[in-house]
Amino acid sequence: MRYSAMRVLLEGLTGNRGWKPVWRDPEPKPQYDVVIVGGGGHGLATAYYLAKQFGQQNIAVLEKGWIGSGNVGRNTTIIRSNYLLPGNEPFYEFSLKLWEGLEQDFNYNAMVSQRSILNLIHSDPQRDAFARRANAMLLAGADAELVDAAQLRRELPFLDFDNARFPIRGGLFQRRGGTVRHDAVAWGYARGADSLGVDIIQNCEVTGFNIDNGICRGVETTRGNIRAGKTAVCVAGSSSRVMALAGMRLPIESHVLQAFVTEGLKPLLPGVITFGAGHFYVSQSDKGGLVFGGDIDGYNSYAQRGNLPVVEDVCEGGMAIMPMIGRARLLRSWGGIMDMSMDGSPFIDKTHIDGLYFNGGWCYGGFKATPASGYCYAHLLAKDTPHPTATEYRLDRFARGHLIDEKGQGAQPNLH
Amino acid sequence: MIINHPLLGPRDAAEFVYLGDASLIDRPDWQDPLAAEKFHDYLYLRDNPVGNHRELWYHEQGDRSWLVVTRNTLTHEIIKVELATDVARKRGRSR
Ligand SMILES: Cc1cc2nc3c(=O)[nH]c(=O)nc-3n(C[C@H](O)[C@H](O)[C@H](O)COP(=O)(O)OP(=O)(O)OC[C@H]3O[C@@H](n4cnc5c(N)ncnc54)[C@H](O)[C@@H]3O)c2cc1C
Numbered sequence: 001m002r003y004s005a006m007r008v009l010l011e012g013l014t015g016n017r018g019w020k021p022v023w024r025d026p027e028p029k030p031q032y033d034v035v036i037v038g039g040g041g042h043g044l045a046t047a048y049y050l051a052k053q054f055g056q057q058n059i060a061v062l063e064k065g066w067i068g069s070g071n072v073g074r075n076t077t078i079i080r081s082n083y084l085l086p087g088n089e090p091f092y093e094f095s096l097k098l099w100e101g102l103e104q105d106f107n108y109n110a111m112v113s114q115r116s117i118l119n120l121i122h123s124d125p126q127r128d129a130f131a132r133r134a135n136a137m138l139l140a141g142a143d144a145e146l147v148d149a150a151q152l153r154r155e156l157p158f159l160d161f162d163n164a165r166f167p168i169r170g171g172l173f174q175r176r177g178g179t180v181r182h183d184a185v186a187w188g189y190a191r192g193a194d195s196l197g198v199d200i201i202q203n204c205e206v207t208g209f210n211i212d213n214g215i216c217r218g219v220e221t222t223r224g225n226i227r228a229g230k231t232a233v234c235v236a237g238s239s240s241r242v243m244a245l246a247g248m249r250l251p252i253e254s255h256v257l258q259a260f261v262t263e264g265l266k267p268l269l270p271g272v273i274t275f276g277a278g279h280f281y282v283s284q285s286d287k288g289g290l291v292f293g294g295d296i297d298g299y300n301s302y303a304q305r306g307n308l309p310v311v312e313d314v315c316e317g318g319m320a321i322m323p324m325i326g327r328a329r330l331l332r333s334w335g336g337i338m339d340m341s342m343d344g345s346p347f348i349d350k351t352h353i354d355g356l357y358f359n360g361g362w363c364y365g366g367f368k369a370t371p372a373s374g375y376c377y378a379h380l381l382a383k384d385t386p387h388p389t390a391t392e393y394r395l396d397r398f399a400r401g402h403l404i405d406e407k408g409q410g411a412q413p414n415l416h
Numbered sequence: 417m418i419i420n421h422p423l424l425g426p427r428d429a430a431e432f433v434y435l436g437d438a439s440l441i442d443r444p445d446w447q448d449p450l451a452a453e454k455f456h457d458y459l460y461l462r463d464n465p466v467g468n469h470r471e472l473w474y475h476e477q478g479d480r481s482w483l484v485v486t487r488n489t490l491t492h493e494i495i496k497v498e499l500a501t502d503v504a505r506k507r508g509r510s511r
Pocket of ligand 1: 037038039040041042043062063064065066067068069070071072073074075076077078079204205206207234235236237238242257258259293334335336337338362363364365366367368369
């Protein structure tokens with residue numbers, strides 16, 4: 001069923017009785033050409049692009065819970081392509097371009113809102129660093145705009161410009177950045193993939209791989225064994241758990257990241273704003289809640305809930321740039337498990353086991369990557385060569401000394 | 417989380433800095449013929465288990481000792497706390 005304004009009108013006039021479930025609930029078949037493990041944003045996008053762009057049929061997505069139950073439904077919904085390094089920036093810009101056409105492409109309202117992202121500058125050295133970043137962005141075909149404090153005072157008068165410790169000296173805007181309704185991304189890709197014949201199988205946990213002479217022939221699941229020509233894992237925070245079933249150790253630690261939303265307020269924040277002297281980012285949802293977050297808790301965790309010291313740290317960041325946030329009441333907070341990699345950058349790669357592919361290591365920034373991650377993973381699965389924007393995302397890059405370390409922190413996942 | 421420091425008693429985890437898996441104590445021998453490979457695994461690969469995890473915490477805002485904390489990564493429950501020097505000595509390391 002195609003969605004359109006006409007359809008909404010017709011259904012409205014006839015009691016909304018014509019709407020159908022958005023995807024099927026099929027029984028798993030014994031064999032597929034491609035089995036995708038993990039029904040998060042990346043798994044569903046991979047299935048969608050495999051079917052749509054790369055002409056593959058006979059695809060299944062296996063999800064242990066319900067689709068969207070992982071990080072795709074827990075993130076703070078920010079999209080941007082303001083990276084510095086050549087291994088990253090073209091990929092994230094490709095992703096932002098895919099976001100720009102996504103809703104028309106999969107005929108679903110994902111509420112893609114290019115309301116801008118602003119990184120605040122608090123010192124002269126930081127301005128130099130952001131000027132360099134802005135140039136890297138422009139070179140990759142992205143947009144970037146360095147602004148001074150006078151202009152910011154006009155655009156965002158509520159910021160605490162004269163804060164004694166962290167005065168605001170300017171900012172780096174990416175006007176094409178913004179937010180997207182996260183659940184709708186999962187639903188839109190699921191609906192799009194389903195309509196192209198992909199089986200989306202929920203409540204189906206992968207419990208083992210069927211590996212024979214170095215070749216992966218399929219998976220064992222809570223709903224029986226499934227044979228697969230190619231097996232594509234993308235389970236985000238569960239990466240180490242799942243790949244351990246294939247005997248692999250990964251350059252990944254799992255950490256918890258918390259997020260927060262306040263009660264609904266009148267329109268206040270025009271776009272996404274990030275603090276430059278600590279870790280804090282905030283935007284306002286269309287329902288009016290201020291959605292914000294900051295650092296990961298910093299210790300290995302699979303708990304999907306964090307601790308109070310980070311709550312305090314995040315709120316201090318908020319108070320430092322916009323003290324009025326102290327008047328808002330917190331409605332909810334939650335946590336998700338991040339696949340933090342050793343250099344802060346992801347993997348989209350084959351493994352040493354034939355027929356077994358791995359996508360993960362997205363850290364706290366994989367939501368914005370969803371379209372490109374799906375597209376590039378589908379490219380790799382269909383052609384066995386990486387997409388031109390994802391050639392650096394290899395598992396062997398540490399052994400080769402080709403890290404993609406945006407922050408220059410070294411092999412310390414909790415600092416990325 | 418409260419870490420029961422073997423010398424100082426119960427301390428808030430916020431006083432500590434977290435390093436990671438306690439296997440970092442077992443630094444490979446640089447003269448090993450397979451040293452390059454072993455250092456790669458030592459530096460970059462992690463078990464990252466669900467459940468009990470032995471990990472290194474540094475008491476930065478306290479007595480600046482290194483601790484080996486056994487903690488459940490699913491419940492955040494702290495099961496055991498040892499001084500890292502004791503752990504290293506038990507493994508035949510002098511320092
Ligand atoms: C609080 C928070 C805020 C964030 N904010 C942002 C942001 O503002 N911008 C941004 O770009 N990114 C953000 N992220 C990161 C982003 O959400 C993730 O990087 C991204 O969603 C990960 O990819 P995914 O959608 O495929 O993961 P998930 O949705 O987690 O999908 C993985 C799926 O695999 C399933 N699975 C696991 N094990 C198995 C198994 N054995 N068998 C079958 N299925 C299995 C899980 O149930 C899950 O549904 C944030 C994350 C969190 C937690």
